[in-house]
Amino acid sequence: METELQAAQPHVPLYSARAIxxxxxxxxxxxxGFLTAxxxxxxxxxxxxxxxxxxxxGYTLLLLWLTSYLPNRVGGTWLPLVIGYAGAMGLEAYSKxxxxxxxxxxxxxxxxxxxxxxxxxxxxxxxxxxxxxVASTVSGGLFxx
Numbered sequence: 001m002e003t004e005l006q007a008a009q010p011h012v013p014l015y016s017a018r019a020i021x022x023x024x025x026x027x028x029x030x031x032x033g034f035l036t037a038x039x040x041x042x043x044x045x046x047x048x049x050x051x052x053x054x055x056x057x058g059y060t061l062l063l064l065w066l067t068s069y070l071p072n073r074v075g076g077t078w079l080p081l082v083i084g085y086a087g088a089m090g091l092e093a094y095s096k097x098x099x100x101x102x103x104x105x106x107x108x109x110x111x112x113x114x115x116x117x118x119x120x121x122x123x124x125x126x127x128x129x130x131x132x133x134v135a136s137t138v139s140g141g142l143f144x145x
Contacts (some may be wrong), residue, residue: 002057003118010059011105011106012042012043012106013042013105013106013107014039014042014043014099014102014105014106014107015035015036015038015039015106015107015108015113016107016108017022017088017092017102018024019035019107019110020032020035020036020088020091020092021085021088021089021092021115022069023035023088023110023113023117024084024085024088024091025080025081025084025085025088026059026084026115026117027059027084027085027121028055028084028087029056029059029060029084029087029088029091030053030056030064030093031117032056032061032084032087032088033052033053033055033056033057033059033087033091034053034056034113035113036049036052036053036091036094036095037049037052038054038104040052040095040098041097042100045098045099047097048094048097049119050140051094052091052094052095053077055090055091056087056091056096059087060087063083064088066082067079080143082096
């Protein structure tokens, strides 16, 4: 079956490993998992696609839970990037089990997933900024001690 996949499918465009790493780092491992799952679906590996997506969701939830126990000074802007990169490397290693000649495939445009991720992320950021502004005016400051 693996030789059939390699011979029959190199014309199917796939999201590049670089795109998956970027989406995992900038948005979350779930975004990278979605791109990996789409790649695996495109080459006919729907069961592996489902495992990649659920694995990325589980990884994200587990790391959110674990990082909630870290002291405030340990975290920072670098921690989500490292977590996203580690998730992307796991997704890449998993997908290479099913598509070893990934580099031979043409690359798929990232415009549509980028628009979807921005459509989800920007309103969330706007809501957080709005709530922080409302909280600072109501209680005299967001971070009172």
